[in-house]
Amino acid sequence: MPPVAVKPCESTLRLPFETPRLAEIAYRVLSVDKEPRRNFVQKTLNLERDVLVVHFCADQVKNLRTAISSFFEAxxxxQDTIKQFGDPTSAEPEAPQQDNAGAQSGSDSA
Known part of the structure; x- marks a missing residue:
């Protein structure tokens, strides 16, 4: 019996951002993280104006799922960092969110 050809598992994500600049920030941040060699997943990122396009190719579905989950965490x-600190090139800084979970007071009360 001839060996069975294994078809790679692939997925492409198209992630729109509010502006091309925010898409570029995400592209620069996320393109730094390369997939480990032992992962058997290839990831390519491209930028199309305000859309980040991410293509995954894996040898197995479970590896593809793990890579996509990890990518979404990053x-x-x-996105949380952009929301917290705003676009570093915008003229006006955004007001920080009032989410104080885990925050500590900067003053010493002792």
Whole structure:
């Protein structure tokens, strides 16, 4: 019996951002993280104006799922950081969110 050809598992995500600049920030941050060699997943990122296009190719579905989940965790962290600190090139800084979970007071009360 001839060997069975394994078809790679692929997925492409198209992630729109509010502006091309925010998409570029996400692209620069997320393109730094390369997939480990042992992961058997190839990830390519491209930028199309305000859309971040991410293509994954894996040898197995479970590896593809793990890579996509990991990517979304990094994407959410990136988006939270942008929301917290704003676009570094915008003229007016955004007001910080009033989410004080885990925050500590800067004054010493002792």
């Amino acid at each position: 994407l959410l962290l990136c």
